[in-house]
Amino acid sequence: VSTQNSADRPSIAVIAGDGIGPEVVAEGLKVLDAVAGADAFDKVHYDLGADRWLRTGEVLPESEMESLARHDAILLGAVGAAPGDTRIPSGILERGLLLKLRFAFDHYVNLRPSKLFPGVPTPLAPHVTEGKEIDFVVVREGTEGLYAGNGGKLRAGTVHEVATEVSVNTAYGVERVVRFAFEHATKRRHKVTLVHKHNVLVNAGGLWRRIFESVAAEYPQVETDYLHIDAATIFMATDPARFDVLVTDNLFGDIITDLAGAVTGGIGLAASGNLNPSGAFPSMFEPVHGSAPDIAGQQKADPTAAILSVAMMLEHLGRRDEAARIVAAVNADITGRGDQVRTTSEVGDAIAARLA
């Protein structure tokens, strides 16, 4: 691993990761080269994930954290062993690598846009989608909540075991992400929906609600809405057009964005950015989907989400033009897809070709 960050070229850390990660990241980089030229970026590959762990017992050594911190952005494929893989303890890669990066690099905004393009297959009925503009973005908190790793076990492995998980929410953490959501809404359709469960989770929900209302007061031009997480999943299936910007905690954001991906054409299309808006640490871009070990290595994965993650990365790096060109190429590709079955690299080739 080397991170020679030449003064004039931005430097990208690439973590292809597990399962279908390497396949989809390869297409992301192909498209990056096509839009920006092969020499526009330094690209440094990091060998992290299940294979590395099985080989060396290392998840993410401190030295690599330090070099990752010096890049301008991180592109990540997917991380996580197969759920049935008994060699790798559950969560060790997710928590030691993916969540470690999100937390250490203070990625407090996990930005997950969803848009249903005409002609894209969706599991929703025509009466739900036709003639509707389904185009929203979830602003998921990325550094708190139940993801804090704050829990434990008592009498583990016995019939008296007690296992806890603690959702930790701070005014500081909630305020900055809620503020981001409102600011973001001013560039969109001026509506923010808070998703929580404040009638049961009265402490965390009360905090989210209080801060949401106080930030909202600073944005009178932005319409607000509130939904319990259970109701939010209903509307995601029955009326996703009602959403513009959603803001929610780490776990609810995880759940609602997978569902959002599904209803807007599948998580094969869903890109995301783990943003550190201050710029103190590199932001990280990754498809919403996981490592999908069942189809890994078979050229079956859809690389579109990884390619759109590259576009989000370019946007974040201030390269709006290149980002917009990728999005346009992807949209053109998506709308023309129909039922054709293509390999992972054929999809990447087709999108890259539109950029030539």
Place this chain on the structure above:
Amino acid sequence: VSTQNSADRPSIAVIAGDGIGPEVVAEGLKVLDAVAGADAFDKVHYDLGADRWLRTGEVLPESEMESLARHDAILLGAVGAAPGDTRIPSGILERGLLLKLRFAFDHYVNLRPSKLFPGVPTPLAPHVTEGKEIDFVVVREGTEGLYAGNGGKLRAGTVHEVATEVSVNTAYGVERVVRFAFEHATKRRHKVTLVHKHNVLVNAGGLWRRIFESVAAEYPQVETDYLHIDAATIFMATDPARFDVLVTDNLFGDIITDLAGAVTGGIGLAASGNLNPSGAFPSMFEPVHGSAPDIAGQQKADPTAAILSVAMMLEHLGRRDEAARIVAAVNADITGRGDQVRTTSEVGDAIAARLA
């Protein structure tokens, strides 16, 4: 309130509750009378919910808890003030009444069946539903997890506030509900899917997984599956026919059953039972939907979920025949509905008429 429980008539406590609760419960009782005769049960109404609280400041006094405990079953409409109602603190009714009953009466199985009937409008596309048998039941844990009310606030109301919510999971609590799910699956299509998020919630998820696997070993004839909650919402939208019995914790169960209700024709159809299988306390039957204050008092609510909850109650009381007759009447009504708009009581009348 009186609870003269005459020796020969089972006694039902009726908590109509808030919003649309009274309207839908009235139809549930109408159908109960139609199938069993008006004198088959003692029915004792309890005045609990938002109105009571506003009038008296009482949520659920101990004396009423004691008399509720003496009934054979409880029928509940809905509980909860309008989200925007500033007179009623968020969660006070949900936690002081609904959750208090579930916890005090040890309703550790929250049974929530979903079935998509032919002709019923669903937000899912024909390619997802047609020719498929969509018929599953969620076994939601009802007495632990994030619903334990175990959390707090530090520096409340300040910019330094920290708010926590603790998910508490015990081997005892998980084992009994997982066992119920497997036992239930032997009476159905012999498949149980565990839904959790064990790659992030490693403590709670690890406990659920360990117990799931050990109970599964006792049921070799039952097929098992595991899905993370985020993936489970995807499949609920793209392939709900894959499910038979799902078992999950209190919060994930809350989320997935609302979505399940939506995809199988709307939560206007979704009934549930909060079961205490030991019989030490009365079980409680209620629609999955909430109090829907926006349409309350307008005869717009669909009472079907409340009526099906009555059927679940009869089944639980060992009155299989009457339960089956209600289900048959509801199915006949549902399949014939088409686009017709009927009032709450017209739907109740129509179903009651089929039982005459």
